[in-house]
Amino acid sequence: MESRQKALDQVVAVARDYGFSADEFAAALEASNGSQEKRSTNLLGRILGTLGGIFVFAGLGVFIAMNWDAMNTAARIVITLGSGIAALAMALVASKDDRGQRFKTPLYLMAALLQPTGILVALNEFSSGGDWRYAALVTAGIMALQQGLVFRVRREAVLLFTTIFFSLWLLATALDLLGADSDFIALLLGGCTVGLCGGLDRTSWSGITPFWYFVGSAAFLSGLFSLLRGSGIELLFLVAACGGVYLSIAVRSRVLLIVSTVAILAYISYFTSEHFLDSLGWPIVLILLGLLLIGLSAAAMRINRRYIARAAE
Secondary structure, X not given: OHHHHHHXXXXXXXXHXXXXXXXXXXXXXXXXXXXXXXXXXXXXXXXXXXXXXXXXHHHHHHHHHHHOOOOOHHHHHHHHHHHHHHHHHHHHHHOOOHHHHHHHHHHHHHHHHHHHXXXXXXXXXXXXXXXXXXXXXXXXXXXXXXXXXXXXXHOOHHHHHHHHHHHHHHHXXXXXXXXXXXXXXXXXXXXXXXXXXXXXXXXXXXXXXXXXXXXXXXXXXXXXXXHHOOOOOXXXXXXXXXXXXXXXXXXXXXXHHHHHHHHHHHHHHHHHHHHHOOOOOHHHHHHHHHHHHHHHHHHHHHHHHHHHHHHHO
């Protein structure tokens, strides 16, 4: 009660200094309560809209699965590709209306799932065999082009997310067809994804970067480890993982910090088990490793507090 009285006295003092009236305070409080109610309503609307989209998609999926064998070629294409195109059309309409804002993201995601499924179904129905990667290449190319064009018009974060997804799928399939090693593909596309996220962090689309930081850094480090494992320059992986920690500070990404720290810990565990497992000093190594891991985890938390969390505030 005493602290509340002190706070009220401070409010009264500020009101006197700046000449606020009781009516002005009442209007400000009413506006504040209205904005809080509006935020709560918007949050509830988004939750209900997302759940509604999930149930619609689930119902459509169950219907397709139950009747798939009884459908002919045209019906299979219409129920998958046609539903995806319809979902995209409804999402575009919803994005123009304030009342439809809560539905547009689930509809965009439904379209991004159903359309490639429909394209693959159509290619499978009309093809006479061959390499499935060409079907994947065509599907990814069509979807990347479509999502990119729609994003250019609508500027929605979900469209940028799906554009990145289909673009990576397209590049990965193309490199695989060219005979590139899967580890090299992971290394290349993972590094490109992290670089792209670094650029997006400076834009209004930074909200989608945590997921792609995780995917890109995990792919890059796993590909790099597979390529360097057992070679004379294997320790470069540890250097790259430490570089990831430095990069996480530069771009202020907790996700990148976590992935890089886990990579360092995993590599140290792997290295010690490979080279010291049969040594008489293995128990000492384990103790030293444990102390090192504790130190690294403490350092990671300190970095997060000092350079990432503080900058985010």
